Amino acid sequence: MADIFxxxxxADAWDEMFERPGEVRTAYEPVLAxxxxxxxxxxxxxxxxxxxxxxxxxxxxxxxGEERPWPLDLVPRILxxxxxxxxxxxxxxxxxxxxxxxxxxxxxCRAFEDGVVPWRLLLGSPHFHRAAHGVEPPxxxxxxxxxxxxxRDEAGDFRVLEDNVRVPSxxxxxxxxxRAMTRVFPSLFDGQHVVPVDGYPARLLAxxxxxxxxxxxxxxxxxLTPGPSNAAYFEHALLARLMxxxxxxxxxxxCRNNRVWMRTTKGEVPVHVVYRRLDDDFLDPLxxxxxxxxxxxxxxxxxxxxKVTLANAVGNGIADDKLLYTYVPxxxxxYLGEEPILPNVESYRPDEPGQLDAxxxxxxxxxxxxxDGAGGQGIVIGPKADAKTLEKTRKAxxxxxxxxxxxxxxxxxxxxxxxxxxMAPRHIDLRPFAVNDGSDIWVLPGGLTRVALxxxxxxxxxxxxxxxxxxxxxxxxPTDGPAALPADDAPPAVAPRQxxxxxAPAGVQEGAQQQ
Amino acid sequence: xxDVILSRIAEALxxxxxxxxxxxxxxxxxDAYLHRMxxxxxxxxDVACRSLYAILGVDAGSDAVDMQQVLDQLAFDSRSxxxxxxxxxxxxLNARSARExxxxxxxxxxxxxxxxxxxxxxxxxRTGPYGYLELVRSRAALFFGLADSTMSRDDSWRFVVLGRxxxxxxxxxxxxxxxxxxxxxxxxxxxxxxxxxxxxxxxRVYGGFGDTPRVAEFLLLDRDFPRSALHALTTAEECLSAxxxxxxxxxxxxxxxxxxxxxxxxxxxxxxxxxxxxxxxQTACMASAEAVAERFFPYQGPVVWAQExx
Numbered sequence: 008m009a010d011i012f013x014x015x016x017x018a019d020a021w022d023e024m025f026e027r028p029g030e031v032r033t034a035y036e037p038v039l040a041x042x043x044x045x046x047x048x049x050x051x052x053x054x055x056x057x058x059x060x061x062x063x064x065x066x067x068x069x070x071x072g073e074e075r076p077w078p079l080d081l082v083p084r085i086l087x088x089x090x091x092x093x094x095x096x097x098x099x100x101x102x103x104x105x106x107x108x109x110x111x112x113x114x115x116c117r118a119f120e121d122g123v124v125p126w127r128l129l130l131g132s133p134h135f136h137r138a139a140h141g142v143e144p145p146x147x148x149x150x151x152x153x154x155x156x157x158x159r160d161e162a163g164d165f166r167v168l169e170d171n172v173r174v175p176s177x178x179x180x181x182x183x184x185x186r187a188m189t190r191v192f193p194s195l196f197d198g199q200h201v202v203p204v205d206g207y208p209a210r211l212l213a214x215x216x217x218x219x220x221x222x223x224x225x226x227x228x229x230x231l232t233p234g235p236s237n238a239a240y241f242e243h244a245l246l247a248r249l250m251x252x253x254x255x256x257x258x259x260x261x262c263r264n265n266r267v268w269m270r271t272t273k274g275e276v277p278v279h280v281v282y283r284r285l286d287d288d289f290l291d292p293l294x295x296x297x298x299x300x301x302x303x304x305x306x307x308x309x310x311x312x313x314k315v316t317l318a319n320a321v322g323n324g325i326a327d328d329k330l331l332y333t334y335v336p337x338x339x340x341x342y343l344g345e346e347p348i349l350p351n352v353e354s355y356r357p358d359e360p361g362q363l364d365a366x367x368x369x370x371x372x373x374x375x376x377x378x379d380g381a382g383g384q385g386i387v388i389g390p391k392a393d394a395k396t397l398e399k400t401r402k403a404x405x406x407x408x409x410x411x412x413x414x415x416x417x418x419x420x421x422x423x424x425x426x427x428x429x430m431a432p433r434h435i436d437l438r439p440f441a442v443n444d445g446s447d448i449w450v451l452p453g454g455l456t457r458v459a460l461x462x463x464x465x466x467x468x469x470x471x472x473x474x475x476x477x478x479x480x481x482x483x484x485p486t487d488g489p490a491a492l493p494a495d496d497a498p499p500a501v502a503p504r505q506x507x508x509x510x511a512p513a514g515v516q517e518g519a520q521q522q
Numbered sequence: 523x524x525d526v527i528l529s530r531i532a533e534a535l536x537x538x539x540x541x542x543x544x545x546x547x548x549x550x551x552x553d554a555y556l557h558r559m560x561x562x563x564x565x566x567x568d569v570a571c572r573s574l575y576a577i578l579g580v581d582a583g584s585d586a587v588d589m590q591q592v593l594d595q596l597a598f599d600s601r602s603x604x605x606x607x608x609x610x611x612x613x614x615l616n617a618r619s620a621r622e623x624x625x626x627x628x629x630x631x632x633x634x635x636x637x638x639x640x641x642x643x644x645x646x647x648r649t650g651p652y653g654y655l656e657l658v659r660s661r662a663a664l665f666f667g668l669a670d671s672t673m674s675r676d677d678s679w680r681f682v683v684l685g686r687x688x689x690x691x692x693x694x695x696x697x698x699x700x701x702x703x704x705x706x707x708x709x710x711x712x713x714x715x716x717x718x719x720x721x722x723x724x725x726r727v728y729g730g731f732g733d734t735p736r737v738a739e740f741l742l743l744d745r746d747f748p749r750s751a752l753h754a755l756t757t758a759e760e761c762l763s764a765x766x767x768x769x770x771x772x773x774x775x776x777x778x779x780x781x782x783x784x785x786x787x788x789x790x791x792x793x794x795x796x797x798x799x800x801x802x803x804q805t806a807c808m809a810s811a812e813a814v815a816e817r818f819f820p821y822q823g824p825v826v827w828a829q830e831x832x
Contacts, residue, residue, distance in 0.1 A: 063634035064626070065618070235619050244621035254622040259528050271526040272677060272765070272818045 011047050011430050012039075012423065018432040018463075021163045021420040023084060034087045034481060041195050042082065047428035054081055054425060057191045066183050069238055078474035079184050080424045081192060084435060084456040088483040091452065094157065094165060094439060097349030099448040100339060102153045102441045105172055105326045107342035109149045112325055113140050123341045124334050127358075131409055132331075133379070134173075134324020136287060138294055142311055142320075145218050146445030149320035151282070152211065153441045154178075154454075157349065159420035166352050166417065168436065170327045170335065173319060174284050177455040178207060178440045179242035182249075184455075184477040200482040202452040207440070208249035210451075211282075214444035215250075218316045219279045226279035229253045229269065231260070233285045233301045243284050262305025265312040280316045281306070287321050329378040329412050330356060353415040357408035366413045367401055373413040375400050388465060390416060419465055422476065424458055434459045435476065453478035527623065532681045533819040534620035539669075539685030541613035542632070545606045546662030547693035549655040551577060552597060552606075554717035555709065556589060556651060573709055577700045580604055593651055598643055606658055607643075610636060624682075625672035628665060635661040680761040684814070687758035688807050691751050691777075694718060694741055695803045702738075702796050711737045723747050735793050742792075742799070743784055751803060755781040758810070765818075773813035776806040 017028055024035045031039050042050075061067065061076035068077060086094065111118050112129055119126045129135055154175025156168040185204050189196060212228065219226030232243035234256050247254035253269065261268050261275065268275035283290060289299040291307040309315045325331065333354045336347040355373070357363045366373065370389055377385040387400045404411045421432035439454035456476040459465060551574065559570050568586045575582035578596055599605040603612045614632045617624050635657070642654040666686065673679040697714055715721040715737060724740050724747075744750040748757075755777050762774040780803055787795070 062637055064630050065621075065633045230622075235615070240618075244618075247622035248626070252622075253526075253528055253531075255528060256530065259530055270529045270820065272529055272532045273526050276526050 010043060015423060015430050018421045020418040021159055021161055022432060023420055023422040034085045037199055038195060050081060050425055051428060053191050057187050060187060066241060077180060079187055080458055080474050080476050082423050083479050084422050084476040085479045087481050091480045095450045098155045098439050098441050098450050100348050101155055102150055102443060102448050104339040104342050106150055108338050109326050118341060123337055128331060129325060132325045132328055136322040138307055138311060139322035144320055145220055145316055148218055148443050148445045149323055150443055151214050151218060151318035154438045157437045158417055160417045165349055167349050168352060169329060169332055172323045172327045176239045176242055177438055179245040180475055181455050184475060188477040202480040202482050204451060204453055207451050210442045210449050212250040214442045215280045215282055215318055217444045218318055220313050220316055223279045228280040229255045229278050231255055231281050231283040257301045257303045260303040262309055265309045265314045267306055267309050267315045282318045329376055333412060352417055355413040357404050357411055363408050370401050371397055374416050375411055375413050377411055434465055452480040527677045529819045531620045531623045534616040535623060535678055535681040536685035538613050538616040539682040540689040541609040542662050542665050543686040543689040545609040545658055548606050549658040550719055551717040553655045554713050558713045573700055577696050578604055607639060623678050627668045627672050631665050631668055677765060680764055684758055684761040687754045688811055690749060690754040691807050694749060694751050695800050698738060698741060699800050718749050720747060720749060738796060739789055739792055752784045773810050773817055776809040780806045
């Protein structure tokens with residue numbers, strides 16, 4: 008029998024499933040045992056089935072102007088209980104530090120006075136919004152939802168690649184991936200204690216309600232979307248539906264007397280918390296881009312007046328700036344008095360005197376990232392770039408040192424991924440999602456694992472043709488088991504089914520036949 | 523939390539109901555006509571096709587028309603919401619913009635239907651449109667079945683049913699109108715009955731086919747048949763009444779008035795009253811739909827630059 012792992016050659020990176028060729032890591036043993044006997048044709052069939060299910064459910068994304076099914080690979084990515092505990096603590100610590108930084112930057116500015124972070128980092132950031140200065144958000148929460156991107160390096164250590172505390176997206180795919188896997192590949196879950204991921208919407212709703220302006224007894228939460236043409240519309244609709252709240256577009260809302268209302272068939276109804284899924288720039292044409300038609304004029308004024316809560320808060324962009332990223336370990340020590348649990352990737356700041364030359368000198372050995380880039384755009388991987396690109400990048404960095412950071416290239420860990428009819432190693436990353444309700448930071452077990460589907464590619468974003476994997480966190484033992492079954496002598500709890508003429512008990516039927 | 527419904531969503535739901543019903547009715551009409559034509563050895567394709575265009579309110583042009591052209595225009599044209607594909611595409615877009623209000627099962631049904639159409643369309647070129655039309659009808663039934671079994675009986679559901687009911691009256695009236703007002707293109711009564719999906723129900727009530735005034739009576743006045751004008755009007759009125767509007771509701775008044783007229787109609791006089799009645803029914807439905815739009819989906823004009831804090 009053809010073994011789909013026969014031709015699996017480890018890449019020059021940490022492999023999630025195999026310690027050495029042929030030697031599988033403990034957590035993956037049951038999955039490998041379930042996958043190995045499957046014929047390649049059968050795997051392809053299941054993959055196609057999954058793609059079809061995604062297309063029918065509308066779980067698609069736009070790639071090169073075409074609607075494609077969400078690419079989910081059949082091999083799950085597994086994190087054992089210890090690994091997850093570590094990640095979960097690290098992510099939560101990071102979010103606490105970033106919250107403290109935001110509160111500080113929009114308040115007393117201690118970290119700048121104390122010289123932990125230079126002033127120019129704040130004042131030079133395009134995301135620093137004066138409108139947000141001095142606003143004290145309910146519960147002190149500015150980051151209601153965070154997505155912290157992690158990678159695993161050559162040594163198997165998790166490192167933070169970037170922080171997303173504005174409008175991190177992708178959580179719907181975590182939920183959909185699990186749903187699809189349990190339907191298409193139920194046997195894979197046999198005997199495994201995979202922690203469920205469907206608790207997210209309830210946690211999110213609780214956090215959003217907790218963030219309502221003070222004195223609101225029964226706060227009304229809405230999800231604000233730019234509309235169906237947005238690439239993440241599927242996610243906005245899913246979250247609204249699972250939370251049972253309205254999905255609104257800008258023109259569904261109207262601001263009057265510093266309050267936000269929505270237009271309904273029963274007239275205008277007040278709104279207290281807006282989980283907005285559009286960028287600051289488009290939120291309010293009165294404050295930001297006057298040409299934006301997808302926002303709601305006046306909503307920022309209502310937020311400043313404390314009549315409505317925007318989640319995440321306006322101005323969070325100063326905290327996920329890639330240059331600030333390089334300071335986060337210092338911020339953890341400064342605000343929390345703790346050592347960082349999750350390390351950064353070694354980074355340079357061209358912005359800092361002395362480091363610019365070092366970066367320019369070894370640009371062919373570094374990864375250069377624009378501090379503002381999203382979706383993997385504008386990233387130049389030095390060792391893989393041609394001379395012309397390098398020269399262009401060198402000029403760009405020299406002209407605007409504040410606009411870039413440089414990092415040591417990390418060979419992201421690989422995971423077996425179905426490529427055609429066989430398994431091949433592909434690079435992956437991980438985006439865990441954290442929800443902050445003001446008293447507790449909860450991290451969704453697992454997160455979104457993205458896969459670079461091209462061999463050797465290090466950029467995993469779906470906008471660059473990346474795929475995804477169902478991400479499993481294994482519980483140490485069975486979590487909440489099923490309720491105890493009634494003892495044998497207990498009376499049956501359910502009455503027997505009544506049967507119609509066609510379903511008459513066997514004896515009667517036989518009697519009828521004899522007649 | 524969801525005690526209210528956004529105007530935009532209400533509008534999208536109403537149109538979703540309308541468009542699915544339109545696709546369903548159009549598929550039924552095409553199916554009845556095309557198969558009637560195939561079975562009729564004396565058929566005049568051009569005349570029959572023109573009659574179809576007349577029913578669905580599409581301009582036939584002056585050149586001779588054949589079945590393929592009818593299908594291209596009334597079934598496969600994705601740019602026109604008068605065709606099946608256009609109506610289903612519009613239904614899908616409307617449901618998509620109201621995705622947190624329709625159930626996932628309903629959305630999935632529309633979306634999967636949309637994706638399945640292409641294959642059936644290709645097959646229709648080889649083997650005829652039966653499979654295509656059958657798919658549309660069964661999916662429409664599935665969609666409304668899912669609406670009935672997965673949505674709470676709240677306002678969201680009422681808007682879907684309201685849209686479906688208004689479209690249903692419109693389609694029934696269109697079918698009858700062609701028979702009554704435009705004798706040259708008239709379909710025969712059995713075709714008309716099967717195009718309304720009413721042939722079997724009619725046969726059960728009257729025990730046979732063919733009696734002219736009775737078919738009209740059945741399609742307009744039968745209380746129990748869900749595609750009759752009276753039944754659909756009653757449903758629409760119930761929806762509007764449950765949506766909680768004042769007594770003089772401009773959306774409810776025109777259809778309420780027609781419903782009462784139908785209920786107390788002297789069936790002996792039906793035949794001579796028919797032309798006027800059909801015209802009034804159409805006007806009433808349009809007036810009601812406009813009033814619904816005005817009342818529940820207020821026009822969202824350009825952003826008003828109110829002075830903040832004023």
